[in-house]
Amino acid sequence: MLSNTDGAAPAPVFTDVEAAARRIAGHAQRTPLLSWLELDRRLGTHAFVKPECLQLTGSFKFRGAYNKIKSALESHEEVPGVVAFSSGNHAQGVAAAAGQLGVPAIIVMPEDAPRIKIENTRALGAEVKLYDRYKEDREAIARAIARDKGYLVVPPYDDPAIIAGQGTIGLEIAEDCAKLGVTPDVVLAPCSGGGLISGIATAIKARSPEARVFACEPARFDDTARSLAAGRRLENEGSEKSICDALLSKSPGEITFPINKRLLSGGLVATDEEALAAVAFAARRLKLVVEPGGAVALAAALQGRAPKDARTIVIVCSGGNIDDEMLRKALAN
């Protein structure tokens, strides 16, 4: 199913994204491509938003998780269960995908994760295994479960089937643009470990080789932007904080970075304040609830950081799992 690229890591190719699209059809939400007069006017060009906050479980993560588990089931692997470690969107995406496919799921979450996220994950049918984030290693716990129970590990981003699943967003963008008779000149999407943006770029560049795709990151968590500029994987400092809790990975992935190095046109950055202003813009003008990390691409666009010569720009809003308090704060400014 997966082909190798020039580099050492197995990178998914366009046909893997197409296969993922067939798997998730009728199971994931087919999110629309939306445009607004206000957004066009504000950006001075024709803009579309791909609202993955409307995806099942409130973020794009369901797509990759479903593709990963379904691919394993199709290849007649024994999948007695799946295990993932996440305190947020990936946890819910894996829980929902496993639930739809009738596979037990264990999610390893820190014991101090927000109660609502633990409850949501349990409500989706997953078993939640809590750990002490100061004393225990979540990856070691997940690996032990995988070894002892024979469970399939569903990694958050550095996995070809996960990347191909997230890439279905790029494929849908390409399909919907084609229907409308427009070309996506510039595509912006949030980036943490790089699974989403590498998947999107794989699909977009296959259909529109001239399109420029940019990874968007929170300030001080711009490891992908800096790594792209340096040509090698760089890490973020460990001591920084951001309200973009979905985008705090330490460095680009081993599999995702070579793809991004090959396909991306660069990285854009938005501060926490700019992300929060984009959350407010999305709620007031687009009528979409977007979390700060999910709004960094919109924030970068609103700040005028996308190339000015794009006739058509597509902005991915990747998730909407924001606490009431944070949304209220965004609306208070």
Next chain:
Amino acid sequence: MLSNTDGAAPAPVFTDVEAAARRIAGHAQRTPLLSWLELDRRLGTHAFVKPECLQLTGSFKFRGAYNKIKSALESHEEVPGVVAFSSGNHAQGVAAAAGQLGVPAIIVMPEDAPRIKIENTRALGAEVKLYDRYKEDREAIARAIARDKGYLVVPPYDDPAIIAGQGTIGLEIAEDCAKLGVTPDVVLAPCSGGGLISGIATAIKARSPEARVFACEPARFDDTARSLAAGRRLENEGSEKSICDALLSKSPGEITFPINKRLLSGGLVATDEEALAAVAFAARRLKLVVEPGGAVALAAALQGRAPKDARTIVIVCSGGNIDDEMLRKALAN
């Protein structure tokens, strides 16, 4: 274009809705039909939401306004400008539709309308004429403008072209349900003067005669529910108040009521508190910003007031133009 029914008033028929759909194609937002695991679980059946809060100008009103103005232009009428009276969503819909069609617009609005709605209407290029809602008659003001300037009046609901335009929502629901292989057993939509629900019912009942369509109204503004039960048009008391500011018409329309009497299965009601809880549910779970009036159908469904035997229920969320303060209030509970 428009055919007469048995009654005195000219009612649009299904082919009028199809013609409206051709007119708005590529101009209005093609809103998706969305579903969520949480909503299905909460309602105990398979549910879809038609999020018209994502429509241009934040409500369904753009559809009818565009169809009305475009129809007039197509029939070679001289349209030097358009005039409408509205305190809210209709104003923005008319302003945007007129702007897209290059026709000047004057909107007659009460001085005490929400600031955001007045500002948005001006930002869309319309001239806003404010009036005192306690001393002046907005219809008389609009009629005077129409007479003096030869402007076309774009009524909020009691007009065949407006009804046909709003009916495109029902057509899209029918088309998307057909693609998914499901039948919309029950359709719920907010109702004020009845333009939206009568248009939707015209399309839905043409495609799925067995479907049951319900008008949803705020408590104490349930003139359509009571009129349907009585078999004749009844008025609301003038002294009541509601946070559902989009749904405060005094009585069913002359043209809309005969259609609704013929096609609807009844009326459902939600209190202001229930509407506000639905606003919070939409923001937290569906990641959609919906205004209280736009959420009354969702509120009625969440309160268990839809028929229990529906295998598939479709809920129209008709608008998202909510003040920051009201949304923050909803999220504080």
